[in-house]
Amino acid sequence: MPKYGLLLVLLLAKTLAMEDPEPIFKAVGETLEMGFCFGVDYIAVYRINEGEKLLLWNSSDLFSTPDDYKNRVDTSNGQHELLGFQLMHLKKSDSGVYLRECWVDGNRTNQHINYLYMCDKEIPSQELFLKNGSAVLECDISYSEHDNTSIKWFREVYPGYKTTLFLDTEKSLELTEEELKTVLQVQNNGFSLYISATGLEHNQNFFCLVVKRGQCKYFKNIQLPETNKPEMQSVYYAVGEKAVLSCTSEHLSEQTQHLKHWKTPFGEVSATTPLSEMFTSNSEGNGDTLLVIPSITINHSGEYACFSQIIVSEYYITVCSVLVSNNVQLNSGEKVIMACTLTKDESVNILWYRQIYPMESQLIYDSEDPSINLPADIMDRTHIDSNASLIINEVNEMDSGTYWCVVLLDTVEGDINESLGNVHEENDNIVYDSEWVDEDDNTEICIMKRVTKLKVHSKNLTRSNEDYSPNPKTEPETSPVIYAVIGGVLGILILGLIVLCVLKMRTGRSAVDSRRAEPRAQKRNPAVSAPLMSL
The missing domain is CATH 2.60.40.10 (Immunoglobulins)
Structure with a gap:
């Protein structure tokens, strides 16, 4: 491989390593929505295959779409400032990794990586019944006796509800996440899971995939009954504002108070692990743990959850x-x-x-x-x-x-x-x-x-009786330059008046002197003055 090709592969591997592909599950014939980019120049979508990037769609160059995708690719919305991507009439061969990017002024402002699992169909989830607070999650026991069949189990994780794989029976019957080993038990070779009451407090959404000879037969979404999970609160902050979120101490024992921490889109935050752009603080009087974001940016949109042994408070910040x-x-x-x-x-x-x-x-x-x-x-x-x-x-x-x-x-x-x-x-x-x-x-x-x-x-203010106007007219501030110009003009006018007065005074004095000199001249030279008098 040429050295430039190797360099490109290494750069791509580095890019993908920054973010694990998030799973998406679709059945044959459905449509894949890749999301939207708002206020950008263009959006680009790639398919990643063995380290190579295949450009599927570029909103600024529609002729770049490969032939196999031209009749299946479309924009998700026709608005000028809202760009999206759809891959329609999905096929089994569409399984794989997809990269989507938003671009502004030649810079990539956002990217997201997904792994698309294509299955023959989706099986509707059945109603779960709790027994002593626990439950059994079943994918499909009827497939458990089939050869070359395995199960993949996923769950949504707070915050952000990111979907993660925690069991793949093709590789092992061991759970890959340590925190699940105390609340989940693998049964029937992985085709069913027992979840304890404690596990129900932390997990409400699971996915299972039945895979036979490497092909997904179907997937199922299993949503567990809501327990004591607090209602998510929507809060709105504008760019530049200070945000303060409260984690209540109500219903928590003194032993679990110090265990409180925040999970944010930027990572975990606690008294011992602050982040550069946010930190925790204790509220005076009630002992609540506050999450403080000194200055909100557009990147702070997302979910914020406060945990002790269970989720205590949950917020979704929308940035204006x-x-x-x-x-x-x-x-x-x-x-x-x-x-x-x-x-x-x-x-x-x-x-x-x-x-x-x-x-x-x-x-x-x-x-x-x-x-x-x-x-x-x-x-x-x-x-x-x-x-x-x-x-x-x-x-x-x-x-x-x-x-x-x-x-x-x-x-x-x-x-x-x-x-x-x-x-x-x-x-x-x-x-x-x-x-x-x-x-x-x-x-x-x-x-x-x-x-x-x-x-x-309560007492009258010195103000007009007009109702308050939300956009009051204000007098424009006068610039110092304007003051200087006005002062200069006034100075010139004053100087001109002074000069004019001086000239008038001199003219008046000359006239007086002339009138005084005429009699004296007539006395000295009467022959000259006589014709003038006759005129």
Whole structure:
């Protein structure tokens, strides 16, 4: 092999080593969605075969698609700023490793590697029944007596729900993950698994593949009953904001308090293992463990889970590209209009929140969920107008606090450009970033967050009686250069006036002197003055 070819293979191996391929399971005839790249120049998808990269599709060069894929490859969405990839009419021969990349200005901003398992069909999962808190997971015992048949078992792992292989009976009946050996038992040569009650607290989603002579016959998704797993909380932060997530100490014994740690998209974080861009801190008074991210970037989107011996708290951070902040002061009894500054349309979802405690907020409005009612203390004097502005009449001191709205594009079918174009702000501190949107994540795209800090005074302030305007007109700041120019012009004018006055004074004196000299001249030379007098 030429040295350049060897170098390319080594570079490819290094790239793949950075990220293990994540399994995807599909049946023959289905469609593979490779996700979306948002706000990028183009997307490229490769198939990796024995160390070689075969370009399947490049959105900037559609003629590069191989003949075998031309009739099966399509874009996932036709919007200009949202690029995706579909491989349709899947065949058994499509099994393998796929690499997808997002490119902006000649730089790869995101990549993801998947291993596609192609099976003849998918078997529907059966309902599981718990006995004393435990359960038996069965793939298909009927295949257990067949020769040359093996089972592959996978599970989704927190955070991120990444799918990992933990048992391949073709190689061994030993579990590959140490933490599973105390909660799982292999039965019937791997065709069934016994999972204890403790195991159910940590694992809710399994996949099994029946493989015969190297070919996948079918796969099954087994979802376990929910136990005491906490509900995932959606939180929204804008680029540059400080994020603080709380891990409650409720229901934890003193022996397990010190075991708390956070699992994040960047790795594990605890008091002894901080990361460069985040760290943990103890809350004063209640002993909660806080995860602190000093400055949010677009890369912080994802799932964050706090663990002790079980999962304690779970969050999903959605990062908003635009942040607008307002401070509002007004008198008791007046009306406040807190705007999202958006032309409302069907492609976006508006959420309004208010802060009720330092670490707790309350969802008070969801444009897509009519079951969310306004809080009782403001319900009779509050409404949302057609532009999604939150309007509170007859405010009082109890209404003081922090309110914010988020504007979500919660479907990839929406027109992102149009929604972004509807954000009309006078604030120039706006940052847009490209974002990877994965089909299976059902990711929401937050295009704006607007924060209003409201202060209501009981006594009248010295201010106008007009209602609060969300975008008050401000006088433009005058540049020092303008002051200098104006000063120079005034100086020239003053100097000109002085010179003019001096000239006038001199002219006046000359005239007086001439008038005084005429009588004297006439006395000295009367012959000369006589004709002049006759004129």
